[in-house]
Amino acid sequence: MSQQARRIQAVIFDLDDTLIDWSQPQLSWEEYTRPMTDNLQSHLSAAGHQVPEPDEFYRCMRDQVQEEWTAAREDWTGASFDGALRRTLRVCGIDESLVDLQELMRAYANTYQPMPGVELYEDALEVLAELRERGYRLGLITNSFLPMWMRDVELRHYNLIDVFDARITSGDAGYMKPHPAIYRHMLELLDTTPEQSVFVGDRPQNDIAGANDVGMISILIDPPHLQRDASEHVPDYTIERLGELVEILERLEIEGLEIRD
Numbered sequence: 001m002s003q004q005a006r007r008i009q010a011v012i013f014d015l016d017d018t019l020i021d022w023s024q025p026q027l028s029w030e031e032y033t034r035p036m037t038d039n040l041q042s043h044l045s046a047a048g049h050q051v052p053e054p055d056e057f058y059r060c061m062r063d064q065v066q067e068e069w070t071a072a073r074e075d076w077t078g079a080s081f082d083g084a085l086r087r088t089l090r091v092c093g094i095d096e097s098l099v100d101l102q103e104l105m106r107a108y109a110n111t112y113q114p115m116p117g118v119e120l121y122e123d124a125l126e127v128l129a130e131l132r133e134r135g136y137r138l139g140l141i142t143n144s145f146l147p148m149w150m151r152d153v154e155l156r157h158y159n160l161i162d163v164f165d166a167r168i169t170s171g172d173a174g175y176m177k178p179h180p181a182i183y184r185h186m187l188e189l190l191d192t193t194p195e196q197s198v199f200v201g202d203r204p205q206n207d208i209a210g211a212n213d214v215g216m217i218s219i220l221i222d223p224p225h226l227q228r229d230a231s232e233h234v235p236d237y238t239i240e241r242l243g244e245l246v247e248i249l250e251r252l253e254i255e256g257l258e259i260r261d
């Protein structure tokens with residue numbers, strides 16, 4: 001192991017279960033997504049398309065979303081919402097060329113809202129403000145098939161919208177964590193290098209594996225309700241709450257970082 005002092009320039013976060021706490025959602029996934037999917041169905045119907053009834057349309061969309069994710073996980077390309085919509089239209093026998101996909105996405109977004117019961121970790125805003133105050137560039141990478149403009153609805157709700165210097169979803173990037181391309185894309189946006197960056201996330205097989213591969217400093221956030229198995233993808237540090245980040249960054253600044261051999 002060698003020692004090399006280096007200044008950390010950027011701290012990049014995952015979103016779900018890293019900054020916002022999904023331990024107590026108040027709705028099932030179906031209850032949460034059903035109003036938005038019903039909006040798609042009625043939008044298509046109003047435009048004159050032959051559309052399955054809402055129950056069938058919901059099942060079809062749910063299955064096609066699953067297909068989109070399964071295909072994306074084969075090579076960690078980014079599942080995208082418009083990809084899932086195209087699959088759904090195809091299976092429903094609707095001619096994609098007759099549908100304005102952007103308008104369809106806006107119909108979905110009309111009722112898009114944060115999941116009730118899902119809240120920011122209580123120290124999140126304070127820690128993010130502290131990091132900004134200390135001059136770190138902040139980034140956000142979320143494995144979400146939705147476009148960032150739609151997830152921004154949640155960022156506004158949680159007062160996170162002005163916090164990040166750059167934010168991307170895997171749906172927009174075309175790659176998902178742990179694919180190195182999505183991390184490199186963010187590093188470019190933040191104009192920094194892997195060695196000068198810290199990545200904080202809750203999933204060893206996605207967040208940590210990718211950050212380690214790219215050569216970033218990886219921090220697993222593992223609050224008691226998650227208890228992730230990190231034996232295969234070992235993080236440089238593990239924390240239980242975001243507040244511990246500040247001390248780790250201070251240590252990295254003062255002592256330098258142990259580089260993996």
Ligand SMILES: [Mg+2]
Binds near residue numbers: 014015016201202203
């Ligand atoms: Mg997460």
